[in-house]
Amino acid sequence: MRVTVAHPRELGQPEISRWRALQESDAAFDNPFLSPEFTVTVGDLRDPVRVAILYDGPDIVGFFPFERHPLGIGKPVAAGLTDAQGLVHAKGFDLDPHRLIKACGLSVYEFDHLVAGQPLLDGRHTTHPSPIIDLRDGYGPYTETLKAQSGKTYKSTLAKSRKLQREAGALRHDYAITDPGPLQTLLGWKTDQYRRTGRTDRFAQRWIVELVERLLATQSDGFAGVLDMVYVDDVPVAGHFGVRTRTTLAGWFPAYDTQFAKYSPGLIHHLAMAEAAAASGVQVIDMGRGEKEYKDKLKNGQYEVAEGRVARAGVAAGVHWMMRVPVRKTRATVMANPLLLKTADKALKTFGRLRTVLQG
Template sequence: MRVTLAHPRELGAPELSRWRALQEGHAAFDNPFLSPEFTITVGELRDMVRVAVLYDGPDIVGFFPFERHPMGIGKPVAAGLTDAQGLVHAKDLEIDPRRLIKQCGLSVFEFDHLVAGQPMISGRHERHPSPIIDLREGHGPYTEYLREHSSKTYKTTLAKSRKLQRDIGPIRHEYATTDPAPLHTLLGWKTDQYRRTGRTDRFAHQWIVELVERLLATQTEGFAGVLDMIYVNDLPMAGHFGLRTRTTLAGWFPAYDTQYAKYSPGLIHHLAMAEQAAGAGIQVIDMGRGEKEYKEKLKNGEFQVAEGRVATIGAASAVHWLVRVPVRKTRATVLANPLLHKTADRALKTFGRLRTALQS
């Protein structure tokens, strides 16, 4: 096997066509974060993005997008933002993961959302569920599933939607709008949410804001940014920005105006989005790894993603292990223990309230 490295902008039409064909040939790769358009757009904003092109003789058999950080540390493209990561490759491809990352000039490749079917996954890597809304049988069967398995949530959300319209006004839904104005409204809500809950504000980084703007402007048959907004009495109430392939919508940035919190605007929005997405040909909404209450209430299936690293032998990989692995294991322990998780979440929210008060 031969490996060549390229910046995403250096890939030509034949390479991109082959990437898309390999992606469409394996169900596990049907996620927009694994699409060439996503890697190309991130590469326009982050110069450390590279793509390893894998050849078997004259044939391209895989694409491995990654970021190269100092000391040869490799990370997925837009690490920390993406819910699907990995190598897009031909079926039954056999590779030595350590040899691959060495050919990429890396000492380590770390990941936290590596999709199924990856030659890089081994028995020592941790697996985590990634909840989905499965619409492959249609929107009707999905709502029947909710009535049976999440009846209280479904009925309560519909009742709150009716009350919202009685109290304030009619609801209007705009699915897949390309207007940038509501996008910035949504990002403002998301920033408030990050600060309120003690999390890092991703949109304090200008490159992430510009990335989202560029992805919204990308509209093709096989890949697009999808902005979905709910209005009440013609005022924005809740929304979501994600990415899609032809059949998969990846959940990314959901948020709502907190003045409507008592009506459960996030759940109202997700139910409406599922209906519109199904009508637009979406078969799966991948809500991404993470134990969020709304995901548990809305899911009717799940994928599996892996977390861990592939490393060569050397000083850089040893230092990386000392810095990263104990922290990751501690985080996993906290998330797996309901009491520890609740305590940590409460501490973050307290920090968020204090930070907001000091900034005010």
């Protein structure tokens, strides 16, 4: 195996085409976060982004997108934002993960959403469910499954949708729009949500805002930014921005106007989005790893993603272990314990309310 490392902007059309062909050759890679367009766009905004190109003789057999940080610490592209990570490679390809990260100039590569079947896995990792809305049989069969699994939620969502329309006006759903105006409305809602729940506001970082804007402007058959919004009497109520391949839509930034909260606008929107996505050819909506009530109510399947690291022996790897691994294990303990998770979530929301008051 021969490895060369390049910045995404250095990739030519032959490399991009080969990457896309490898991605489309295996369903495990059917996620827009593994698409070359995503890495190239992030690379235009973030200097640490690199791509390792793997060769078997003259043939390209894989692409490994990553970020290289000080001390040789490697992370996925746009770490903390992406719900699918890993190496896009030819079927039957095998490698030594330690040799790969050495060729990339890395001491450690850490991941938290590594997709299934990766040769980067060495057995020292944990796996987590990533809920999906499976639309391969169509939207109608999905709703039938939903009625059987979450009948109360499905019926109450339809009832709340009718009530919302009686009390506020006619409902309209715009799917796959490219107008930046509604996007700014959505990002404003998302910022309010982050602050309200005590989370870090991702959109306080200008590069993330610009990333979303650039992805919205990227429209092709194989990759596109997807913005959709639900309106009542032409007033925006809820929406979502994500990215898609031909057949997979990655759930990314859903949000709604809290003044409509009693109507469950998020659930109303997700059902509308699923119906429109299915009609456009999307077969799976990957909602991403994470314990969220709406995901439990809407899912009818799940993938598995892995969390862990690949490390070479050395000082940098040891320092990384001391700084990151105990924290990750503590987080995993909290996430696996409903009482601890509820307590932590309550503490974050209390912090969010205090921060809102103080920022007045």
